[in-house]
Amino acid sequence: MFLLHLRKQLAVCGLLGLCWPVLSFSQTTDPDTLPAPETKVLRTVVIQATRAGEKAPVPHTNVSEEQIARIYHAQDVPFLLTGVPSLVETSDAGTGIGYTGMRIRGSDQTRINVTINGIPLNDAESQNVFWVDLPDLAASAAEIQVQRGVGLSTNGAGAFGATVNLDLSHIAPEPFARLTNTVGAFNTRKHSAYVGSGLLNGRFAFTGRLSQITSDGYVDRATANLRSYHLMGAYVDDRQSLQVHLLSGHERTYQAWYGLPAQYLEVDSLRTFNIAGTERSGEPYPDEVDDYTQRHYLLHYKRTLGLGLDLQLNGHYTRGFGFYEQYKAGQRYAAYGLQPPAPGGVLIEATDLVRRRWLDNHFYGTTFALRWSPPVNPPGLNAPPVLTLGGGWNRYLGRHFGDVIWAQYAMPKGHIYYDNDADKRDFNAYTRIDFFLKNGLSTLLDLQYRTVSYEFLGFDQNQNNVTQSVRLNFFNPKVGAHWRFQPAWTVYAFFGVGHREPNRDDYTQSTPASRPRPERLYDVEAGLKYRTGVVQVSANGFFMDYRDQLVLDGRINDVGAYIRTNVPRSYRAGIEVEGMWAATRRLTLNGSLTISRNKVREFVEYRDNWDTGEQETILFRNTDLAFSPPAVSRAELSWSVLPAAWKRHHLSLSWSGKYVGRQFLDNTGNSNTVLPAYFFSDLRFNYDAEGLIGRRLNFIVAINNLFDARFVANGWVYRYISNGYDARPDDPYTRYEGNGVYHQAGFFPQAGRNVMATAVLTF
Numbered sequence: 001m002f003l004l005h006l007r008k009q010l011a012v013c014g015l016l017g018l019c020w021p022v023l024s025f026s027q028t029t030d031p032d033t034l035p036a037p038e039t040k041v042l043r044t045v046v047i048q049a050t051r052a053g054e055k056a057p058v059p060h061t062n063v064s065e066e067q068i069a070r071i072y073h074a075q076d077v078p079f080l081l082t083g084v085p086s087l088v089e090t091s092d093a094g095t096g097i098g099y100t101g102m103r104i105r106g107s108d109q110t111r112i113n114v115t116i117n118g119i120p121l122n123d124a125e126s127q128n129v130f131w132v133d134l135p136d137l138a139a140s141a142a143e144i145q146v147q148r149g150v151g152l153s154t155n156g157a158g159a160f161g162a163t164v165n166l167d168l169s170h171i172a173p174e175p176f177a178r179l180t181n182t183v184g185a186f187n188t189r190k191h192s193a194y195v196g197s198g199l200l201n202g203r204f205a206f207t208g209r210l211s212q213i214t215s216d217g218y219v220d221r222a223t224a225n226l227r228s229y230h231l232m233g234a235y236v237d238d239r240q241s242l243q244v245h246l247l248s249g250h251e252r253t254y255q256a257w258y259g260l261p262a263q264y265l266e267v268d269s270l271r272t273f274n275i276a277g278t279e280r281s282g283e284p285y286p287d288e289v290d291d292y293t294q295r296h297y298l299l300h301y302k303r304t305l306g307l308g309l310d311l312q313l314n315g316h317y318t319r320g321f322g323f324y325e326q327y328k329a330g331q332r333y334a335a336y337g338l339q340p341p342a343p344g345g346v347l348i349e350a351t352d353l354v355r356r357r358w359l360d361n362h363f364y365g366t367t368f369a370l371r372w373s374p375p376v377n378p379p380g381l382n383a384p385p386v387l388t389l390g391g392g393w394n395r396y397l398g399r400h401f402g403d404v405i406w407a408q409y410a411m412p413k414g415h416i417y418y419d420n421d422a423d424k425r426d427f428n429a430y431t432r433i434d435f436f437l438k439n440g441l442s443t444l445l446d447l448q449y450r451t452v453s454y455e456f457l458g459f460d461q462n463q464n465n466v467t468q469s470v471r472l473n474f475f476n477p478k479v480g481a482h483w484r485f486q487p488a489w490t491v492y493a494f495f496g497v498g499h500r501e502p503n504r505d506d507y508t509q510s511t512p513a514s515r516p517r518p519e520r521l522y523d524v525e526a527g528l529k530y531r532t533g534v535v536q537v538s539a540n541g542f543f544m545d546y547r548d549q550l551v552l553d554g555r556i557n558d559v560g561a562y563i564r565t566n567v568p569r570s571y572r573a574g575i576e577v578e579g580m581w582a583a584t585r586r587l588t589l590n591g592s593l594t595i596s597r598n599k600v601r602e603f604v605e606y607r608d609n610w611d612t613g614e615q616e617t618i619l620f621r622n623t624d625l626a627f628s629p630p631a632v633s634r635a636e637l638s639w640s641v642l643p644a645a646w647k648r649h650h651l652s653l654s655w656s657g658k659y660v661g662r663q664f665l666d667n668t669g670n671s672n673t674v675l676p677a678y679f680f681s682d683l684r685f686n687y688d689a690e691g692l693i694g695r696r697l698n699f700i701v702a703i704n705n706l707f708d709a710r711f712v713a714n715g716w717v718y719r720y721i722s723n724g725y726d727a728r729p730d731d732p733y734t735r736y737e738g739n740g741v742y743h744q745a746g747f748f749p750q751a752g753r754n755v756m757a758t759a760v761l762t763f
Contacts, residue, residue, distance in 0.1 A: 051145055051165055055434075055442045057480030057492035058151050059525060059540040059576065061085065063144040065170070070686055072138050073182045073700065073756045074190035074213045076131040077164075078102035080138050084146045085576045085592040086632055088660050090713035092256040094218030094272075094751040095186055097226075099132050099257060099290075101714070104148060105544070105572055106598050106628030107161020110503065113154050114164045117245070119298055119316045120156025121166075124363060124396035124424045125504035127157045133294040133320070134249040135226035136192060136211035139180070142170030148576070149542055150496035150523040153430050153448045153478065155367060155392050158500035160521055160546075169243060169300065171205045171234055174198045176695070177763040185754035188215040205234045218751035220274040221284065222256035238304075245298040252291045255324065259715060259746025261732035271710075271749055277327060280352070285327035292322030292359075308384070310371045318363040323356040325405075336417040341410040352408040355417075360399040365426075367392025383436035391429035398422040420457035422504065427451050440484030448476040452501050456508055470507060472518055474499035480525075488532050494525040502550060502564075509563055517566050520547040536580040544572040551626070551667055554606040554615070554719065567667075569601040570625060585644065591635030598628035603667050607741075610722040623669035627714075629661035629677070650688040655706075657681040665717040665745065672737045673719070673745055678711030680750075698760040708753040719743040 052060045061084045072080055075096035078089040084104070092099040101109045110127040114120075122129050131137070138144070144166050151163040175198035182190035192211040199205050213226040228249040235242045255276040264270035277284035299315035330350045333340040340349045369390030377384050401419040404411055430448040437443070455469045480494035498521040506516050527540035548566040574596025581589045603620045624630075636656035642649055663675040683706050687699040723740040733744040 051167070052147050052152055055436070055482045056152065057444065057482045057494040057525070058147050058149060059085075059527060059538075059542075060145055060147040060151075063146075065142045068138055068141060068144070069698070069760070070700070071684065071702075073184065073702065073758045074136070074188060074215075076100040077138055077144070077166075078131065081144065081146060081164075082658065083592070083634055083636065083656075085578055086148060086574075086594040086596075087146075088627075088629065088632060088663075088713065090748060091750060092219070092714075092748060093215070093222035093224065093253075094749060095188065095215060095754070097188065097213060097215045098217060098222060098224040098251075098253045099130070101131075103627055104146070104162040105542070105574070105594075105596065106625055108627065110157075111160035111500065112162045112164060113151075113157055113159035114166075115155060116166050116247075116296070117169050117298060117300060117314070118155060118165065118367075119296075119314065120365075120394065122157040124157075124394070124426070125398060125422060127500075127503050130292075132224070132226065132249075132251045132253060133292055134247060134296075135213050135228040135251065136190070136209070137166065137228070137247070137249075139192060139194065139211065140168050140209055140230045140247075141166050143167040148540075149494075149525050149544065150476075150478065150498040150521060153428075153432065153446050153476065155428070156394070156426070158450075158474075158476075158498045158519075158521075160498060160500050160519065168230070168232070168245060168247075171236070172196045172198060172207070179761045180758065182756065182758040184756035186216045186218055186751070188756065189213070190758075199236075203235055203237060205232075205236070207232045217254075217256065218272060218749075218754075219256045219260075220272045221254045221277065221288075222274060224251070224253045226251050226253075240303045241301070243298075243300040245296070245300075247296040247298070248294070250293045252289055255288050255290055255326075259748050262735045262743075262745040262747065263728070263732040265712070265747055265749075279329040280327045281329075285354075287325050287354075288327060290322070290324040292320065294318065294320040308373045308375045310373075312369055312371075314367060316363075316365055319361075320363070321358075321360045323358045325354065325356050327354050328352070333411075336404065336411075336415065338411065338415070338417075343410065348409050351411065353404050353411065354406040355402055355404050357402045358400070360401075362397045363394065365392060365394030380438065381436055382438050382440075385436065386434040388430075388432045390431075392427070394426045396422070396424040396426075398424075422457075423455040425453045440490075441481065442483075443481045444479065446478040446496075448478075450474045450476060450499070454501075454507065456504065468507075468512075470515075472499075472501050474518070488530055490529045490531075492525075492527050492529075494523075496523045496525075497521065498523065506550065506564055514563070516550055516564060517548045519549050519566075521545070522547075534582045536578075538578045540576045542572070542574060542576070546570045546572075549600075551600070551603070553604060553667070554608070567600055567603055570599060571601075572596060572598045572625070572628065574598075586640040588638045589635065590638075591633065593631070593633040595631055596628070597630065598625040599623065600625055600667050605666075605668050605719070608720040610720055611724050616721060618668075620668055623667055624664050626666050627663050627675075629663050631659065631661040631677075634658040648690040648692070650686070652686045654684045654686070655681065656684075660713075665715050666719075668719075670719075670737075672735070673715075673717040673743055675712050675715055675747075678709060678713075680709045680711060681706045694761050694763040696760075696762040698758075698762075700756075700758040700760075702756045703753065704756065705751065705753050710749070710752065712747045712749050714748040715746055717743050717745045 052058050078100045079096035081087055082089055086105045087102055089102045109129050114122055114129045147163040151159050154163050176196045178194040180192040190213045194209040196207040197205055209230040211228045215224045231246045233244050256274055258275050264273050277288035297317045302312040304310055329352045331353050332350045340347055369388055371388045373384045373386045399421050402417050404415045428450040432446040434444045452472045457467055476497050478496035482492040484490045500519045502516045522545040524543045529538040549570045550564040551567055553565050576594045578592045599622050603623055605618045606615045609616055636654055638654040641651040659679045662677045665673040683703040685701040689697045720742055721740050722742055727734040734742055736742055
């Protein structure tokens with residue numbers, strides 16, 4: 001069935017290349033920053049302004065195809081990027097496979113803009129990125145770039161912590177075939193085949209990848225069965241290029257998103273406990289799964305027009321559909337819009353049932369850009385300036401509905417108990433100019449206008465559930481300078497403004513009177529770099545000043561829902577230091593250190609009082625922002641074991657260690673609900689053999705969490721007051737703080753020591 005579906009999608013991909021009517025564009029920067037291709041022709045494949053070049057005045061990290069190949073087994077992108085400064089990765093299943101996420105400078109995945117070839121990947125409504133939907137995506141990447149802070153103008157959701165761009169546009173000039181097999185702890189397996197035609201007749205190229213990843217997970221029943229494929233066709237010549245991509249992923253993962261109950265955290269025998277599926281009496285329900293399919297169709301066309309003009313058009317369409325399934329005990333018929341049945345005159349008000357909550361969506365868009373760099377260098381400049389004019393439009397159509405597929409007692413088969421639609425549109429227009437002055441100075445000015453319109457089913461002023469609409473307008477200016485004042489020294493400075501709209505839940509769970517405002521960020525970055533052939537050191541200082549940042553404060557709004565609310569002022573300030581030292585030709589040390597201060601200037605917590613049914617308020621000042629460690633550091637020591645004389649054999653050993661400071665689960669700074677600081681270490685062996693079997697044979701063996709550290713990377717908390725009832729005997733998530741204050745908390749422990757091994761054979 002999978003291969004039959006693949007053949008169907010090949011036909012669709014071909015049709016897309018012939019008649020795709022919707023075009024979009026990813027922007028660009030300094031021509032010197034384009035990747036170095038194997039041939040001159042390949043320079044024209046894809047231009048991306050989402051990518052920061054060497055002279056861009058923003059802190060960024062490039063992870064090359066070669067670096068990916070040396071560390072990648074089957075883990076999702078957040079774990080692949082563990083070496084990026086200020087980044088903290090987490091996994092629901094504890095292994096880096098399945099549902100994963102990351103935070104950069106304390107900003108979670110919903111505040112990190114992610115693009116593929118400049119095309120938005122963030123979900124339009126939740127603004128989250130679900131890496132599990134595109135398994136083995138890193139296997140197709142020629143480069144992954146992470147920009148910290150607001151970064152350069154990009155498409156899609158606003159960047160409030162970082163921007164991640166995955167470049168899948170590389171064309172290999174020579175034909176190849178690559179087989180990858182991974183085995184590891186927790187019954188982890190990956191099997192992948194990747195083939196490429198090379199450049200045919202100097203014009204055409206085709207590649208295809210087919211992958212499957214399975215794992216039992218560290219957490220009980222946190223299984224993952226993931227499948228994906230990536231097809232690409234390209235045409236290039238001296239003046240133009242065309243690429244068509246089809247990426248498809250299907251995931252079926254057992255739910256592990258509730259976290260470990262707080263009372264079980266220090267009990268070794270219960271550390272992997274998973275509450276999902278346990279509402280069914282006896283054995284846990286076996287199909288408490290998340291099942292989702294996502295397909296991305298991408299088109300990139302670039303044309304060199306002459307006189308220094310380049311035009312690029314890209315198109316994208318994403319189709320997503322799937323559900324998560326739940327066994328729910330004791331559900332009242334009224335909650336599902338039904339009258340209780342009364343067989344034989346006996347009223348039955350509740351029943352056990354199995355329900356599915358569906359998401360069925362379409363996302364498509366168009367962007368364009370025209371880049372001009374005059375063929376003659378104006379006086380006073382070191383290189384011609386680059387002017388980019390562009391814009392983009394995207395539309396999201398989403399249907400949310402739930403149905404009941406089984407009930408213990410009478411219920412209509414396939415009963416749909418909620419059904420609503422959403423329509424979100426996003427338009428942006430920008431202009432950007434880069435100047436390259438003499439004496440190594442370059443400057444940029446980037447001005448973007450963005451408007452968002454959103455139609456959804458939500459509550460009006462009278463608390464009636466009706467279709468409503470919101471329209472927002474944003475202006476995001478950015479300015480920066482980069483100066484290479486000595487051959488080994490550069491300095492840069494950057495100021496940017498970013499805006500971010502509230503997400504779906506913020507709108508649907510509020511009325512116009514209680515609706516939150518958009519967030520705004522003023523970002524200042526300044527850095528110094530020193531680079532020689534032996535030593536590279538950089539230091540970047542940042543100050544991110546937030547206005548109206550959205551946070552959970554425990555408040556219940558006028559429709560009875562717990563919502564995020566705006567806090568007027570909060571900030572993140574710190575310094576990031578990166579370094580690399582080639583001690584010898586065979587021994588290299590690199591690492592990073594972030595020291596930061598992340599504060600809410602004033603915060604009001606709303607606590608439920610279970611005795612009175614009311615809420616009590618507590619005022620906090622200058623507390624830490626949730627999930628914002630004051631220190632994150634990582635170091636890696638790499639040793640090439642074999643001397644250079646062994647030209648066809650390469651053996652290396654790498655040892656790394658990472659430290660993450662303590663993190664509070666909410667913005668109260670309460671030490672009762674904190675993730676303790678942790679340190680873990682990994683050991684990796686790489687062996688590469690040229691010509692031994694096929695063209696190249698690569699082995700990677702990794703011992704993850706070498707010293708078997710016990711640590712937790714994520715969690716949640718709910719705090720309340722109760723003097724009349726102690727829930728601890730009935731609820732393992734509940735703990736007592738004192739003075740009648742309790743909290744419920746869930747934690748996500750990560751796997752202990754485990755081994756992964758990968759073999760890659762290239763022909």
